[in-house]
Amino acid sequence: MDRLKSIDDLLMLQKRLIADKDPSIPTIVIPAGTCGQASGANDLIRITKRELLCKGLTNKIHLRITGCHGFCQMEPSVAVEPYGTFYPKVGLKDMVRIIEAIAEGEVIKDLLFVDQETEKPIEKQSDIPFFQKQVRTILARNEKVDPIRIFDYIENGGYLSLAKILSNGNPHWVVEEVKASGLRGRGGAGFPTGLKWELLTKQTNGNGKFLVCNGDEGDPGAYMDRSLLEGNPHSIIEGMVIGAYGTGATEGVIYVRNEYPLAIKHLTIALRQANELGLLGEDILGTGYPFKIRLVRGAGAFVCGEETALMRSIEGKMGEPSQRPPFPVQKGIDGKPTVINNVETWANIPVIIQISAQEFFKMGTKKNSGTKIFSLVGKIKNTGLVEVPMGITIDEIVNDIGGGPVDKLKIKAVQTGGPSGGCIPAKMFDMAIDYESLTQAGSIMGSGGMIVMDENTCMVDIAKYFMNFLKDESCGKCFTCRKGTQRMYEILNDISMGKGTLGSLDLLEELATAVKDTTLCGLGQTAPNPVLSTLRYFRNEYLEHIIHQRCPAGVCKELITYSINENCTGCQLCLRTCSAEAVIGKKKELHRIDPAKCIKCGACKSVCKFNAVDVR
Amino acid sequence: MVTLYINGLEVSVEEGTTLLDASRFFGFPIPTLCHMEGLSPYGACRLCVVEIGEGSNAKLVTSCTYPVTEGLQVRTGSTRVVKARRMILELLLASCPQSKTIQDLASAYEIRQQRFKQEYEDCILCGRCVRMCEEQMAAKAIGFRGRGEKRSIGTPFDLHSEVCRLCGACMYVCPACQLRCTYTTPEKAICGGCTNLSPPCLEKETFDDMMCYMAPCVACEIKKD
Numbered sequence: 024m025d026r027l028k029s030i031d032d033l034l035m036l037q038k039r040l041i042a043d044k045d046p047s048i049p050t051i052v053i054p055a056g057t058c059g060q061a062s063g064a065n066d067l068i069r070i071t072k073r074e075l076l077c078k079g080l081t082n083k084i085h086l087r088i089t090g091c092h093g094f095c096q097m098e099p100s101v102a103v104e105p106y107g108t109f110y111p112k113v114g115l116k117d118m119v120r121i122i123e124a125i126a127e128g129e130v131i132k133d134l135l136f137v138d139q140e141t142e143k144p145i146e147k148q149s150d151i152p153f154f155q156k157q158v159r160t161i162l163a164r165n166e167k168v169d170p171i172r173i174f175d176y177i178e179n180g181g182y183l184s185l186a187k188i189l190s191n192g193n194p195h196w197v198v199e200e201v202k203a204s205g206l207r208g209r210g211g212a213g214f215p216t217g218l219k220w221e222l223l224t225k226q227t228n229g230n231g232k233f234l235v236c237n238g239d240e241g242d243p244g245a246y247m248d249r250s251l252l253e254g255n256p257h258s259i260i261e262g263m264v265i266g267a268y269g270t271g272a273t274e275g276v277i278y279v280r281n282e283y284p285l286a287i288k289h290l291t292i293a294l295r296q297a298n299e300l301g302l303l304g305e306d307i308l309g310t311g312y313p314f315k316i317r318l319v320r321g322a323g324a325f326v327c328g329e330e331t332a333l334m335r336s337i338e339g340k341m342g343e344p345s346q347r348p349p350f351p352v353q354k355g356i357d358g359k360p361t362v363i364n365n366v367e368t369w370a371n372i373p374v375i376i377q378i379s380a381q382e383f384f385k386m387g388t389k390k391n392s393g394t395k396i397f398s399l400v401g402k403i404k405n406t407g408l409v410e411v412p413m414g415i416t417i418d419e420i421v422n423d424i425g426g427g428p429v430d431k432l433k434i435k436a437v438q439t440g441g442p443s444g445g446c447i448p449a450k451m452f453d454m455a456i457d458y459e460s461l462t463q464a465g466s467i468m469g470s471g472g473m474i475v476m477d478e479n480t481c482m483v484d485i486a487k488y489f490m491n492f493l494k495d496e497s498c499g500k501c502f503t504c505r506k507g508t509q510r511m512y513e514i515l516n517d518i519s520m521g522k523g524t525l526g527s528l529d530l531l532e533e534l535a536t537a538v539k540d541t542t543l544c545g546l547g548q549t550a551p552n553p554v555l556s557t558l559r560y561f562r563n564e565y566l567e568h569i570i571h572q573r574c575p576a577g578v579c580k581e582l583i584t585y586s587i588n589e590n591c592t593g594c595q596l597c598l599r600t601c602s603a604e605a606v607i608g609k610k611k612e613l614h615r616i617d618p619a620k621c622i623k624c625g626a627c628k629s630v631c632k633f634n635a636v637d638v639r
Numbered sequence: 640m641v642t643l644y645i646n647g648l649e650v651s652v653e654e655g656t657t658l659l660d661a662s663r664f665f666g667f668p669i670p671t672l673c674h675m676e677g678l679s680p681y682g683a684c685r686l687c688v689v690e691i692g693e694g695s696n697a698k699l700v701t702s703c704t705y706p707v708t709e710g711l712q713v714r715t716g717s718t719r720v721v722k723a724r725r726m727i728l729e730l731l732l733a734s735c736p737q738s739k740t741i742q743d744l745a746s747a748y749e750i751r752q753q754r755f756k757q758e759y760e761d762c763i764l765c766g767r768c769v770r771m772c773e774e775q776m777a778a779k780a781i782g783f784r785g786r787g788e789k790r791s792i793g794t795p796f797d798l799h800s801e802v803c804r805l806c807g808a809c810m811y812v813c814p815a816c817q818l819r820c821t822y823t824t825p826e827k828a829i830c831g832g833c834t835n836l837s838p839p840c841l842e843k844e845t846f847d848d849m850m851c852y853m854a855p856c857v858a859c860e861i862k863k864d
């Protein structure tokens with residue numbers, strides 16, 4: 024690759040790339056992010072390559088391997104451009120048929136996505152209800168770009184935002200533009216990004232300033248950052264270079280957890296390509312502006328997502344939060360002023376510069392502009408990444424985009440913000456999602472995890488699960504966070520085993536408040552949220568556990584019993600499945616379960632075809 | 640000089656002073672465990688929390704690490720502060736009941752009950768010994784390991800550290816007495832000749848270069864003779 028020596032070089036390159044491409048040639052797009060690869064996208068890619076080579080179609084059909092498109096439930100999926108055809112859950116044999124059909128210019132009807140309500144096949148991706156309500160300003164770029172090909176990114180308007188600000192020549196304008204866009208940090212706390220940058224611009228102490236991209240995404244069930252890093256690493260690099268130009272920063276660090284090997288691989292390639300092309304390094308696009316980015320891998324501590332702990336970790340010390348003030352923007356990595364932004368925030372920056380701050384401000388609500396990516400998981404039909412404008416209601420995400428509950432169970436609550444967030448009950452689903460309303464409801468935006476729970480989810484168990492996670496992941500520096508989470512887990516465990524008393528509820532609440540009040544960092548201060556929010560909205564479930572010794576959702580093992588009702592046909596399936604030999608009964612006779620032997624694993628219930636196993 | 644208000648009293652202190660030092664200087668007592676003069680503030684025990692700010696912005700911060708800022712409103716003994724401290728002490732009592740320091744503090748705060756399951760850990764991981772070793776003894780022989788409930792203090796791999804001079808300063812500063820003497824196994828031991836009737840340094844060559852916080856150290860003095 025030749026180094027680009029000026030802004031004009033970049034524009035020329037982009038024009039040449041577009042001119043070289045024939046848009047009428049169909050392209051097979053296979054998303055192969057971590058989610059895609061796990062469900063078999065690599066095999067699909069192999070088959071596709073072989074088919075195209077064997078049949079001599081390489082000039083007639085193109086193949087593009089991209090990052091995750093968002094509809095992870097339907098992986099491995101295949102999209103065909105420019106028609107917009109979408110094939111979900113494609114098998115290896117189906118792939119051969121699809122290639123043949125594309126060569127003929129046809130669509131295979133029986134492989135298309137079928138809407139479960141109308142039971143009609145939908146051909147185009149944009150017509151699928153999951154995609155219809157979304158505003159995909161960031162995620163849509165994942166579909167267009169092969170993450171390891173910088174030319175793909177440039178062809179789709181990549182690095183043009185950088186060219187725009189460099190030719191504008193006024194760093195101050197960049198910060199003003201980000202401020203005017205109203206973009207707020209996507210990492211959870213929602214601090215206005217422009218304001219943060221302005222504070223960094225004003226810092227004069229020391230030589231050198233740091234920009235950090237926080238990709239230490241640790242919330243269980245959240246993977247927005249991973250998909251962005253894997254699917255479009257150049258957008259983050261571009262965002263950081265723009266930020267550096269605006270704030271006068273000289274060094275950049277991308278901090279990614281080591282559990283994301285694909286993201287690290289793609290980022291390493293992207294950084295090398297950007298350096299070789301002169302979009303990073305000593306002399307960016309011949310303007311003389313220097314900015315370097317290095318990649319730091321995290322060792323897997325949840326707390327390192329907290330900014331002061333993250334800085335310690337980058338310095339090579341133990342990931343422990345420290346007191347603010349001094350804030351990172353005053354005294355950060357190696358004592359130099361530092362700004363830390365989330366992956367999604369950085370991905371938003373090129374978009375803002377490209378479409379202008381005014382246009383960006385129009386998306387979402389007044390105080391919460393732009394879009395936010397949520398990872399929608401749990402007991403819901405369509406799981407995946409959804410990008411929606413701020414201010415959309417939870418109901419729209421859960422029922423319209425998510426497609427409502429699996430089976431016929433009612434959805435009970437949504438847990439937002441990961442372990443630090445809280446549960447929002449179904450009666451509040453008409454609430455608009457923004458930073459303030461979620462905080463008011465006792466939860467947080469967090470990085471955007473959204474776990475849907477139905478009637479089969481026990482809220483005590485959920486609180487217990489998160490507390491178990493936090494007691495392991497607290498750094499342990501603050502006594503109240505370390506011991507408080509342990510004690511909360513202990514009390515919740517007692518309640519789930521039927522050993523709780525009404526006094527333990529009071530103690531739990533008192534302890535949760537104290538932990539919230541007296542801990543140092545965001546982890547500790549939000550750690551009691553799962554407990555406090557479930558206590559606030561689902562107190563009756565706690566009371567059921569304590570007073571009636573009953574788990575209404577049938578989850579807490581110590582409080583439930585399995586029994587077989589009259590629906591039993593005596594098929595003996597459960598009898599053969601039971602590993603504890605607790606099911607007794609002869610063929611074609613009503614079975615029963617010996618409670619003394621039953622280990623409450625639930626295997627009998629899951630295999631029964633006649634709904635004959637009751638849980639009480 | 641920075642002007643701030645401690646419990647309503649307008650005071651001026653030098654810039655860079657912590658809230659703890661300022662409050663104590665003007666006679667407002669604040670209990671501490673992990674804080675120690677001569678060691679850098681750490682903020683681990685959270686016992687020194689004070690309330691700052693007004694109205695809905697009011698929050699609790701550890702006074703030992705929070706620097707004074709202009710016009711700051713500080714309350715060292717508000718209901719919220721006392722409630723939090725009592726909960727911390729209750730947690731401390733539940734974990735390490737043997738410590739005299741913790742017992743005294745608990746009784747000063749009138750803790751009459753302890754509602755958690757009783758444990759008999761010793762260490763409260765306040766980090767005094769770690770900082771003492773690093774900052775005053777310049778040894779860095781012990782440090783924190785692990786995180787969450789698995790966090791502990793010790794030498795790397797639990798083996799005798801080459802930089803440890805067996806000075807025993809870590810034990811001297813401990814408010815809960817975790818690193819007590821392990822007597823005659825020099826691989827792991829930190830001396831503690833003071834509490835030992837037959838000091839190990841007399842018999843074991845490995846203890847020759849010992850530097851003791853007990854000056855003059857009984858054991859070493861005897862050896863010199």
